[in-house]
Amino acid sequence: MTRPDVTLENYDDVYRFYLDHQQNRLLARAAYAALSARFRPRVRYADGARDRLRELLSSDTRLIVVANHLSDRDQYTLAATAWRTPLRRAVGRTRVLAKDELFVDPGLRRKIDMMGSIPVFRSKNHGLRAVADAGRRMMDVSAQRLHRGDVLAIFPEGTCNEGDPTRVQRINTGVGHIAVKARKLGTAPALLAIGISYGPDRSADVHVAAPVLELPGTPMDVTRLVTAELQGAVDHAVAAR
Template sequence: MDVDLARSDAVYEHYREHQQDRFRAKLMYGMLAARIRPVVQFASRDRLVRAARSGNPLLIAANHVSERDPLVLAAAGFRSPIRRRIGHMRVLAKDELFEDPEQRRKIDTLGGIPVFRPKDHGVRAAAAAAGQMFGVCVDRMKRGDSIAVFPEGTCNDGDVTRLQKLGTGIGHIAHRALRAGLDISLVSAGIAYPDDDRGRPVVEFGEPIDLSRFRDETPASLTRIIQGDLQHVVDDVYHAH
């Protein structure tokens, strides 16, 4: 099945049910960790351990500064308490990454869910597909999956220490999940590529935030909350390096 906007109904029905092979997923995440060797740091490792063990879905928000970011985040996840979620981790990725069959197999193993971005397909055409994608994310979270998002939507080619304005997609996912009665934890991940660490990327996982206390917030206000927390973690990772 092609990942094509014209067939978004079939695409998202497929990814609503798709389950990657957990053994192959752990193997691939482990290989990425061995190859990339990211420096991983934590605002509170103990709290991240508790969140990862809780069984509640995690909503991971990461900044986007390089095309390498999804692989770096996967490698860092393997070297963190989030490792226990591998095999039940879904990652939103732009649809063009699913075009090449070999690359798609790898992305499917990593837990990819395609996103049809407005910048690629137009606002109106992408909006309906976005609603379907939000629904798939919430259905996956109901089954215990966690979701990783790069909510800036595109690589930051300006000041990488300052987030671009986040798209409200991540706020819609959080809003729908909370309205569905799910207890979810936000985990912000700051990614940096310092020049003074032999080329090794640095990833900091922020202190988990229980989003259930924001259950009555709107998608837009949830997006602002997420932006503030992610910027705080990005500040930390760049200040430390």
């Protein structure tokens, strides 16, 4: 299928394409490795988290990875973190939700398509009512990709934190809806929170929390859990500086 223009008016074709899109896995692994070498985040784990994560990936447990959003650098930090952790085995089958404006420039789009991104039309750019149907379609596609075996990575705050970087912003309920939709498809995803903190030199400290296997049954309760887990991971990342 030809790559459609990523515009809100064209959202149905956009999500039909990204439901099945698969990047070149060898190129994706090379890109993640290069980002790891360039950004070199200092990764720490909660007690037992590394081994538990390795076990979950080996058993093909679906994962929803959530990270806090501090700057435009975060996507590279998260990719570098993935390469330095057991998440490396999921490179090439990881979907990353990314704002739609990143898909406008053809050169940049090729790069983020190669990283496995799925576009998100944000209400802050288009208006809440305008993005409602596209948002529901995006959540359906995300849940289906999880059900098919992909890892899903999300910055659930939805926008960069321009206030206190030590405090997680309001979490959008989309992550909760995706988890519940995946469960209705027959998949029980686990939650993995990753906290990011940058120093004055822009180097990153990253904390990988213990995975949570049992998620609540409603979107709102999942969202509350994501908020708590992500704040805990951020607290540890900040404390490591």
